[in-house]
Amino acid sequence: MGTKVSRNDFEWVYTDQPHGDRRRAMLKKYPQIKKLFCIDAHFKYVVAAMVAAQVIACYFVKDMSWPWILALAYFFGGTINHSLTLAIHDISHNTAYGYQHAKWNRYFGMFANLPIGVPMSISFKKYHIDHHRYLGGDVLDVDLPTPIEGYLFRNSFLKLIWLILNPLFYVLRPLAVNPKPLTVLELHNAVIQVIFDGLIMYFFGYKAVLYLVVGTLISMGIHPITGHFISEHYMYTKGHETYSYYGILNLITFNVGYHMEHHDFPAIPSSKLPLMKKIAPDFYDDLPSYTSWCKVLWDFVFDPAIGPFARVRREIELEQSKM
Template sequence: CATTPGFYLFKATKYPEIKSLMKPDPRLVWIVIMMLLSQLAALYLVKDLHWKWVIFWAYVFGNCLNHSMTLAIHEVSHNFAFGHNKSLWNRWFGILANLPIGIPYSVSFKRYHMDHHRYLGADGIDVDIPTDFEGWFFCTTFRKFIWVVLQPFFYAFRPLFINRKPISSLEIINTSVQITFNITIYYVFGVKSLVYMLAASLLGLGLHPISGHFIAEHYMFLKGHETYSYYGPLNFLTFNVGYHNEHHDFPNIPGKNLPLVSKGLNMYSGV
């Protein structure tokens, strides 16, 4: 669905009922905890497997879980776990959700992602959007394939080159907690569990079907259409991030309510 940002926001001006959807999602806390416990169980189960099975399960199972967790962190960055009046609780919870991913980024993601919403597509500010260099260099089929494989690295390092911010105390805490967790996994379960955890994140955010939403969200296939929405079954694993036009028009509505945005407004307006 290729609508421009503001499409649903324009329609909602006539329907103030939309504000009833702007509330925290208490289920988010329990879902994150269950995913964290599931990944801890997986770390235990893979510790004695052959290396080929470690990588296999990292790609087939671990990456789906870790990718889903990154979208949970996205929800938490919008304060949907505990509400806007407990923003610090959300930051601490994001650090907890970050643990099975292996790479500290929850606090940094919050800081840069808010710029993405305020300045969508603005060069030098919005680091969620590929740079001009990426668009120029990765212009062939093979180079695009390499770009997809390395997508996690571009997301990680793009802010350092485009819009670097001073390191905050919470980012230092996020990094310290994550390093401590990784070392603990290594000493308790062994190197295979640590590799499984890191591979699950790198593979799950790169060349994998679930990563298709990265391309669908912010790649301008039609001039003037900076975001797209996807309404398929993968939304079940990604906290409805596919409803991306709706999300950008209403960033205060949690993922679980985004399907109600398009459904409700289309119904009210007779579309």
């Protein structure tokens, strides 16, 4: 567990991200891709069912002992809550109601947020736009670890700790690297969340609230689904900064594994991404990809070539970012 990471810095590049050129080339060769720019008619019902399942689970956990609550939070509730964060990711691209109803998407994101226990939907949207527009951009893409993370978490044991603390870094990193003003919608998100948590407390007790929050925290740390955090952009193959995962867990994570496809066409709903890959196999079949998120996590911890520094990073002029 003491193997040290061999990287001392990010992989700095001086080219633009590849997805814009890929998008133009794909649309030129396969114009039928444009037909996938739509909303997912079933998506809203799936999300509503997941929220309902967690409310029902709260009824049952109120009388459970703590070992059973923690087990349920990890294997069931945490899985649903992590999946709901990925639904929020989809909603942030306006795929629930379309771009013409952006406000509806924002409030539906708050609804999907409810079982997660803490308000995050609107804040995620605010920063996720920059992740797509300035992928790997110094300061602007807060998905990138900070240099201090790269220097501190440099061996297998510390990388494991970094994975466990991942929820903390995702909350604090944007505030430290690229703080943005609080918005009215973020306040709405917080008020709605507090009301929901209060109702869960009133009807089902404090165990139910802790079940939701603890499930969120542990499912964002060491959990099979969290492999997507690493697989999406950590540089396991030199020269590649975005990767897809084509394993079975896509079935319960809104196809977040189709990440190269998603960055190529963020406006396409997650349910349509496998179809897009079938339309344009020559753009995807030869790219490095994964079939196991568990193996991704294992390699991240034990491979000395991988760590928080194993990311492509590029400088972006702040003046350009405001255009």
